Amino acid sequence: MTSATDALPTDTQTLLTDWLAALERELPAAAELRRVLHREPRASGDERETTERVAAAMDLEFEPVADTGGIGRLGPDSGPAIGMRGELDALPVTEATGVEWASTNGCMHACGHDVHLAALTAVVRAARDLPLPYALVPVLQPREEAYPSGAADIVEEPAFARAEIAHMFGAHVHPGVPVGAVATGAGFVNAAAGELRIVVTGRGGHGAYPHHGDDVAGAVAQIISGIPATLRRTVDPMHSAVVSVGTVRVGSGAANVLPASGEILATIRTASSDEARRLADVLRDFVAHQASAFGCTGTLEHVEGEPELVNDEALVAELDGLLDRVGLDHAEPMRSLGADDFSFFGTAVPSVMTFVGVDGGGVSLHDATFLPDEHAIERVAKTFIAGYLAAARRLDGATP
Numbered sequence: 303m304t305s306a307t308d309a310l311p312t313d314t315q316t317l318l319t320d321w322l323a324a325l326e327r328e329l330p331a332a333a334e335l336r337r338v339l340h341r342e343p344r345a346s347g348d349e350r351e352t353t354e355r356v357a358a359a360m361d362l363e364f365e366p367v368a369d370t371g372g373i374g375r376l377g378p379d380s381g382p383a384i385g386m387r388g389e390l391d392a393l394p395v396t397e398a399t400g401v402e403w404a405s406t407n408g409c410m411h412a413c414g415h416d417v418h419l420a421a422l423t424a425v426v427r428a429a430r431d432l433p434l435p436y437a438l439v440p441v442l443q444p445r446e447e448a449y450p451s452g453a454a455d456i457v458e459e460p461a462f463a464r465a466e467i468a469h470m471f472g473a474h475v476h477p478g479v480p481v482g483a484v485a486t487g488a489g490f491v492n493a494a495a496g497e498l499r500i501v502v503t504g505r506g507g508h509g510a511y512p513h514h515g516d517d518v519a520g521a522v523a524q525i526i527s528g529i530p531a532t533l534r535r536t537v538d539p540m541h542s543a544v545v546s547v548g549t550v551r552v553g554s555g556a557a558n559v560l561p562a563s564g565e566i567l568a569t570i571r572t573a574s575s576d577e578a579r580r581l582a583d584v585l586r587d588f589v590a591h592q593a594s595a596f597g598c599t600g601t602l603e604h605v606e607g608e609p610e611l612v613n614d615e616a617l618v619a620e621l622d623g624l625l626d627r628v629g630l631d632h633a634e635p636m637r638s639l640g641a642d643d644f645s646f647f648g649t650a651v652p653s654v655m656t657f658v659g660v661d662g663g664g665v666s667l668h669d670a671t672f673l674p675d676e677h678a679i680e681r682v683a684k685t686f687i688a689g690y691l692a693a694a695r696r697l698d699g700a701t702p
Contacts, residue, residue: 310627314691317432318627321687324428325680331427332679335359336420337403343392343416345409346448352390353442356419360426360440365464368455370444373465376426377434382468384693385439385651386686387453387644388422389415389446398670399663412672413447414475414660421473421682425690428683436694439465446643449607453646462650468697469617470653471689472644473682475674477662479633484625484685485657487635488618492611492655493571494578495641496604498545500525500589504598506562515560519552521596522564525589526550529568536584543572543581544639571639575609611645614652620692621654628684633659652696654689658682 310318335356344352349370357364357372364372371390375383395410405411419442426440445452456462479485502522507515529545537543545568552564572578582604593600625632636657647653658681660674 314694318687318691320432321428322628322684324432325424325683325687328424328427329680331359332420332424332683333676335423336416336676336679339416339419340411341403341405343405343407343409343411344390345394346391346445349390349444352419356388356423356442359423362426362440364442365461367459367461368444368452371452371456372442373456373461374426374440375437375465376429377437379437381436381466382697383437383439383466384690385441385465385467385470385647386422386425386689387441387443387470387472387647388419390419390442390444391415391447393447393668395668395670399673401673410670412668412670414667414674414678415446417475417674417678417682418473421679422686424679424683425686436697437466438690439467441470449605451608451643451646453643457646457650467651469693470644470647470651471686471693472647472653472655473685473689474642474655474657475660475662475678475682476636476657477660477666477672479636479657479659480631481659481661481675482681483631483633483659485633485636486613486618486621486654487637488613488615490573490610491613491635491637492608492641492645493542493573493639494575494610495607496570496578496582497607498566498568498570498582498585499603499605500566500568500600502564502593502598502600504562504596507560509558509560512560516597518561518564518596518598521593521598521600522550522552522566524596525592525600526566528588528592529585532585532588533581536581537572537577541573541577542639543577545570545581545585570604571641573610575606578606579604608641608643608645609649611642611655612648613654614648617652617654617692617696620695621656621688624688624691628688630681630684630688633657654692656685656689658685
């Protein structure tokens with residue numbers, strides 16, 4: 303493979319060398335910041351204290367966005383900028399890692415956001431005295447783990463336009479990627495995601511006299527069992543799509559009472575938002591007709607979430623050529639029907655999301671024992687630096 307950085311200009315190579323040297327000096331403080339953030343996590347929508355703590359650690363002014371988030375700027379005061387996303391929120395998980403700096407407030411950074419924030423802080427601090435050709439804009443984003451999406455709000459705010467962000471870059475730890483490697487991949491990365499709420503209503507009654515009521519429970523059961531077949535008849539089998547039922551509520555617990563209503567909650571994941579809308583329309587008709595066959599009424603509400611996450615091809619090509627320069631290996635692309643609201647940034651500007659390999663203790667993201675190794679901060683930080691340089695090279699080519 304020929305590296306895109308075989309002929310790095312002298313000033314770019316100097317910037318990279320100096321940045322990595324400065325980063326090394328910042329890593330001890332970043333490790334301590336990570337522990338503080340991990341010990342005192344804040345849930346989605348309640349991240350203001352985290353934003354203030356990170357802003358103070360970066361020693362940078364931030365303009366408020368999305369209620370509890372912020373946008374900063376380092377480098378040139380005007381002109382195109384390169385954005386780097388750091389997620390603020392934790393999950394409603396009771397931690398079970400057993401480390402001395404574990405959270406005890408019922409929330410947990412079980413998705414690595416504490417690592418991302420610490421790494422981004424180290425990158426910003428390490429760049430303070432460097433001659434950045436383009437501004438570095440740290441974006442502290444709330445509500446990545448919950449709706450309404452913090453990223454969706456940010457791209458709609460005037461502050462995002464004022465920041466003049468030309469490219470956005472994200473890095474996320476992942477135990478499915480080998481330690482020391484980074485997964486990039488151009489094109490589709492994550493699914494368009496949303497939620498379905500299905501409600502079935504009818505006449506309640508007594509279990510001894512079912513002919514005087516409607517079989518709401520039977521309709522709910524038939525709808526659940528029929529969803530996979532409806533999906534199979536609707537979506538091209540060469541396209542990825544899944545509908546997974548997560549919650550079913552029918553009745554109040556009595557064995558002899560026919561319920562008057564039932565509810566199904568499901569997640570819908572597809573390769574595109576358009577396909578999700580089409581599938582939801584077909585399912586809406588299916589629910590109505592299936593419920594009608596049981597003498598009931600059925601409705602479906604489709605709540606759209608994140609659009610599909612698509613990595614910019616040209617940015618990925620530049621980034622892939624820089625990873626080895628920061629001491630990181632390449633991993634196979636991580637494509638899945640998972641979702642990340644970083645995709646909203648991709649609808650606004652050419653962007654790249656990467657996945658950085660970590661040792662997570664043999665468990666998955668969101669597990670109560672998930673705890674990335676401490677050296678993950680350095681690997682994520684180096685990925686951010688490579689991302690900045692990749693975006694700068696794209697801007698160099700676009701700037702007369």
